[in-house]
Amino acid sequence: MKVINASKHFDKGSFFLIAAVLMVLSSTALAQGGRVCLYDQPYYRGQSVCFNVGEQVAEFNSLRGGWNDRAQSIRIFGNAEATIYEHAGFAGASFFVNSNVPDLSQIRRMRGGLGNEISSINVEGRQYGRRSDYNEAFRLGQRDFLRGVRPNYRQYTSRFDRMGEAEFRRGYNEGFQAARDGRDTDPRFNRPQQ
Numbered sequence: 001m002k003v004i005n006a007s008k009h010f011d012k013g014s015f016f017l018i019a020a021v022l023m024v025l026s027s028t029a030l031a032q033g034g035r036v037c038l039y040d041q042p043y044y045r046g047q048s049v050c051f052n053v054g055e056q057v058a059e060f061n062s063l064r065g066g067w068n069d070r071a072q073s074i075r076i077f078g079n080a081e082a083t084i085y086e087h088a089g090f091a092g093a094s095f096f097v098n099s100n101v102p103d104l105s106q107i108r109r110m111r112g113g114l115g116n117e118i119s120s121i122n123v124e125g126r127q128y129g130r131r132s133d134y135n136e137a138f139r140l141g142q143r144d145f146l147r148g149v150r151p152n153y154r155q156y157t158s159r160f161d162r163m164g165e166a167e168f169r170r171g172y173n174e175g176f177q178a179a180r181d182g183r184d185t186d187p188r189f190n191r192p193q194q
Helices: 012-032 133-146 153-159 162-180
Strands: 035-041 045-052 073-077 080-087 091-097 120-125
Touching (some): 035 080, 035 120, 045 120, 091 133, 133 153, 133 162, 153 162
Antiparallel strands (some): 080 091
């Protein structure tokens, strides 16, 4: 068996160039490989339906198996995040999801949880890097209200720095107030929810 000495063929610069190319290719594959799955039972059990990054489904009645008002848990895979909506056509109460939700009935709203309440979804690729402090804070404020948590933007100090604290606080408080008033708006899409 003949052993090839790789050092004769590649110098350190070539090695780092190849490593950098592989990292870029793997991150691109990760960005394209995200999906969101809905399950008809809590804790990711039962039947499921999955959506890839970039998919928008305005009406779950059109899905095979009849998924309108059926989902009870959500699992996030890879580089994905989603906004789920109470009604078809991206209307009604909305909720931003960027991590697994084992039981949608635990997400509190005016008249109960979101279990068996989802009728449309918008799935996007996760945006890494610095996002707008206001938009992220707005969603967190909405989420805290829907979960029945007392308003406290400072619990998220790892998400903003001293320079962005005022903008984060404003977004959080406005998101919390919008959810309390039933105005469920999502500034990421700049579209009021009805």
